[in-house]
Each structure stands twice: as structure tokens, then as C-alpha cells.
Amino acid sequence: xxxxxxxxxxxxxxxxxxxxxxxxxxxxxxxxxxxxxxxxxxxxxxxxxxxxxxxxxxxxxxxxxxxxxxxxxxxxxxxxxxxxxxxxxxxxxxxxxxxxxxxxxxxxxxxxxxxxxxxxxxxxxxxxxxxxxxxxxxxxxxxxxxxxxxxxxxxxxxxxxxxxxxxxxxxxxxxxxxxxxxxxxxxxxxxxxxxxxxxxxxxxxxxxxxx
Numbered sequence: 001x002x003x004x005x006x007x008x009x010x011x012x013x014x015x016x017x018x019x020x021x022x023x024x025x026x027x028x029x030x031x032x033x034x035x036x037x038x039x040x041x042x043x044x045x046x047x048x049x050x051x052x053x054x055x056x057x058x059x060x061x062x063x064x065x066x067x068x069x070x071x072x073x074x075x076x077x078x079x080x081x082x083x084x085x086x087x088x089x090x091x092x093x094x095x096x097x098x099x100x101x102x103x104x105x106x107x108x109x110x111x112x113x114x115x116x117x118x119x120x121x122x123x124x125x126x127x128x129x130x131x132x133x134x135x136x137x138x139x140x141x142x143x144x145x146x147x148x149x150x151x152x153x154x155x156x157x158x159x160x161x162x163x164x165x166x167x168x169x170x171x172x173x174x175x176x177x178x179x180x181x182x183x184x185x186x187x188x189x190x191x192x193x194x195x196x197x198x199x200x201x202x203x204x205x206x207x208x209x210x211x
Contacts, residue, residue: 019044026056032070039073040081051081058088062102077114084112090121095140108147121146124153131157134172142175151208152179158204159190159197168194 023033023043036043043049056066073079091101091111105112111121124146128134139145156178163169169190181189191197 016044022048026053027066028069029067032067035070035073035075039075039077040079049081051085054085055081055088058085059102059105062098062105064102064105068106072109072113074114079113080115083115083117087112087115087118087121090118091146094125095137096143097140100140100143104143104146108144111146116146123150124148127153127157128175131161134175138175142179145175145179148179154208155205156186156190158208159186159201162200162204163190163194163197166194168197 020033020037023036024030026048028036040052043052056069059066059069088101088105091104096104110116125136125139127150128139128145129136160169160173160178164171178186178190187201191201194200
């Protein structure tokens, strides 16, 4: 805490108290404010951080209560509120409804906290559009897509694309069908369904591991 925001230790008690109170006035409870400034002591420097208040306002629109932010925070991580706000704005442009985006954040806070951020989300969107030719709207139908790791996405998309090229898989299968099933079920329906599927699957895994 001292390393991140030395300036706060130069404040007298009155100023520090006022700064803490300012965050309570945003609608945050005292325990949440304490947890918040423990994770992000720089919030106490100067006036209220506009990027943080911007995140709070966006959460309110999405139906996320102020104090729910406490469940997203960890003292082990540092937070860039500007990046979090940028990611929220980006996800909003993807086409989620307010309810969908609110639920996505509540169920998968790691998208924002400590912050997968736009840089980690963009490759998943590019993979979807460029590899499979799926429209962006398909993510809206399966919001959890953005929470899968790239290893799983690459492996399953590559196998599905290979089958599709050979007429062994339906075009435009839902993302949930491709990604949400177990490894055993995927092998049954997307690997063993083709005579050369097992060999191709092994070859693709080896190629992906070498990247």
C-alpha cells in the first residue's frame, strides 16, 4: 500500500477521513470502501477517480449493486479502472443486452477483475469471425464464450472447421455445442465421427502446442 500511494500518508486524518467519506457518498458501504482502498490506495489521492465512478455508473445501469463490487476484488491484485471501463464499453458494443452483460460480469468477474481486458477478448472475437466466419451476434447468444481459454477455443474450432470442410459437420453449429460439451462428448461427435478424425485431432493438438 505504501509503495503504491505514498502521498496518502502525508494527509492529516481529516483529509483522509473526507476522502473515505467521499466514496461512501457514492453509495458504497464502509466495509466495501475499506476493501476497495486496501486494493487500490491510489483512489485516496486527490478527488474521486472519475474512471472508478464511471465503472460504478456502468454497473448501476447493468443492474449490479454498488456493494457487489466487493465480491470482485482481491487484495492480491491491482486494478486499472480505465481498462475496466474500456472493456465494459467494448462488450456493450458487442451487442449484449444490459441484463446479459450484467449477468456476464456477475458470473465471470475475471473478464474485468483482475482484468482480462479488451486485449484478451479481441483474439477470441477475431478467431470466431475469421476462422469460422460466425457473426458477432453469435456471442450474444452464448455470452460464456468469452470466458473460455484460447487453447480450448483453438483446438475445438480447428477440429470443427476441418470436419465442416469435409461435409462431416453441420454449418453454423452453435458455440455452446462446440465448446460447452465435455472432452469425451467432443471426441465422440467431432473427432471419431470421421475415419481420419483421430489422426487429425492428434496432429492439430501437436501443432497448437508448438505455437
